[in-house]
Structures are given as C-alpha cells and as structure tokens.
C-alpha cells in the first residue's frame with residue numbers, strides 16, 4: 557500500500573517505522589490506568605481523574621490478567637507501567653509489584669511522591685522506574701526532594717514539575733535543588749486548563765523559562781549510571797536502507813504523526829488498560845476494545861492492525877513498529893545486557 561502525501565507529507569518514500577534501539581523490540585509495554593483515587597485534588601486535574609469514583613480492582617483479577625499477558629509473550633520482557641489517580645494508594649500495589657518482580661517483569665509507576673519514605677524504601681527494590689510529579693498546590697517540597705533522592709540512588713527516576721503560573725518561582729526553586737541529584741531526568745511541564753488544550757496564562761518570561769529549560773535543567777544532570785530503557789527514539793526506513801531518527805515529540809511537532817493505512821504493531825508490542833479494566837491496542841483505541849481484565853478467556857492480539865486514524869497523538873502509541881509492507885530483517889541482534 558502506498559503512503560499518501562496527505563498522511564505523511566515529509567516522508568513520502570519511507571515505508572517502515574522501527575525502534576532505534578533494537579532491544580526495545582524485546583519489550584512488551586502494558587500501560588495501565590488502574591483507578592482514580594488520589595490524595596491530592598489539583599485544580600488543573602479533572603475530578604474524574606482523582607475523585608475515587610472507580611474502585612480499585614481486586615488483586616486476584618489483576619494478578620490473573622498479568623499472568624495471561626506474560627504467557628502470551630514467551631521470550632519477551634513485559635513492562636507494566638501503572639498510573640492512578642495515585643497508584644501507591646492502592647492497598648495491594650506493593651503486593652502486585654512483588655508478584656511481577658518474581659515473574660521477571662519490569663514495573664514502572666507514575667506517582668506524586670507523597671507516600672512515606674518507608675513506603676518507597678520497601679517498594680524500590682521491586683520496581684524499575686518511577687516518574688515523580690511535583691504538584692505544588694499540595695506537595696511538601698522537603699518530603700518530595702527526599703523521595704527523589706531515595707529513588708534516584710536505585711532506579712531510573714524522572715521528575716516532572718507541574719508549572720502552575722501561581723507557583724512558578726517556588727517550583728523553579730525546588731527544580732534547582734532536584735537537578736543536583738545525579739542520574740535523574742527532569743522537566744518543567746507547562747499546564748493546560750482542566751488538562752484540555754488551552755494553556756494556562758503564562759507571562760512572556762515564564763514561557764521563555766519553559767522553552768529554554770533543557771539548558772539549565774536536563775543538561776545539568778550528572779550521570780554515572782546506565783539504567784535500562786524500554787522505549788525511546790524511533791527510526792524511519794526507506795526501502796533502500798536510508799533511515800532518519802525521530803523522537804515522538806518531533807513527529808508530533810512537525811505534523812508527521814500520521815500512519816493511516818500502515819500496519820501498526822500496537823496490540824502486539826504494547827497494550828493499554830483503562831480504569832474500567834477495558835483493554836485496547838493503544839490510547840488511539842484503534843480496533844476497539846480487545847476485552848476486559850475480568851475476562852477469563854481473553855484473547856490478546858498477535859497480529860498488527862491496519863491504522864485508520866488521521867493522527868497518532870500519544871507518545872507511547874508512536875513508539876510502536878509500523879510498516880506499509882514486510883518488516884526488513886535485521887542483522888542478528890547483540891545479546892541484550894541485563895542491568
């Protein structure tokens with residue numbers, strides 16, 4: 557099938573999108589929004605994301621579903637990435653993390669960093685990645701700073717600062733302290749109202765600070781450890797072997813995030829689960845629901861899906877193999893290094 561100019565104006569001759577790091581093909585990512593219970597009530601967060609109206613699922617249901625995902629992907633590493641509300645509030649989360657650790661899975665969480673330091677101390681050995689988000693209306697700076705320090709010593713740690721305009725300077729002050737912690741990644745995040753499309757009213761200075769953040773934050777971090785990554789930059793391939801490297805953000809910002817009519821491996825390399833337990837190939841919802849985590853005879857996909865969406869909006873969805881025809885055969889991959 558020909559790639560139309562309308563679907564990818566700057567890449568008319570490219571036929572395949574693959575992971576730049578070939579080891580990433582060995583990971584299946586399960587991105588899972590488990591519930592909407594949170595101990596914060598941030599003004600920019602729609603109530604449906606934190607009001608506790610959806611009960612946490614029962615442990616045995618979740619454990620059975622996780623087992624079925626692992627069994628469906630023999631020889632692959634399965635990376636479960638959990639979000640909430642605030643996932644660490646689920647009473648069974650530590651138990652689940654331990655079960656997944658014993659099954660050889662990788663586990664990542666997005667957390668507001670508010671649980672006790674004893675809680676994180678026990679959890680850290682069983683997980684591989686944490687994304688800690690600082691929400692200035694409720695978070696306590698000293699507590700958050702110590703949480704980041706504890707996590708960064710042991711696991712891959714990303715820190716986000718939610719840049720509400722009224723808390724801009726306080727956030728920056730803490731971000732300057734956090735950037736001294738080695739081996740983290742860090743970002744100050746512009747916010748949209750109710751997490752919609754309209755940005756908060758930032759001053760010109762605040763916009764400049766956000767736009768120039770890499771120079772004074774991310775590039776200042778010292779690194780002396782290499783943590784394992786499971787997703788990253790992608791590579792567009794031409795049939796003659798020519799390639800171009802692209803990040804998901806660059807696909808989106810350049811308007812080249814359309815693969816309509818391509819075969820997409822969402823559902824094979826990744827699945828997503830919403831807070832009702834419904835399972836989809838990606839957050840684009842292409843192909844509709846695959847089933848629910850409560851289904852006892854769930855059939856997960858093994859084949860790619862034909863993309864019918866005009867645009868691919870979500871970073872995770874973009875970081876999935878896509879092709880117009882046969883996938884090219886790679887040279888034998890180097891044996892992945894276990895970290």
Ligand code: SF4
Pocket residue numbers: 594595596597598601605606640641642668691
């Ligand atoms: S911490 Fe996250 S989930 Fe909780 S209210 Fe704030 S934005 Fe919403």
Ligand code: SF4
Pocket residue numbers: 815816820821822838840841842861862863864865867868869873874876878
């Ligand atoms: S929109 Fe969905 S099906 Fe289409 S390319 Fe993106 S992830 Fe794949």
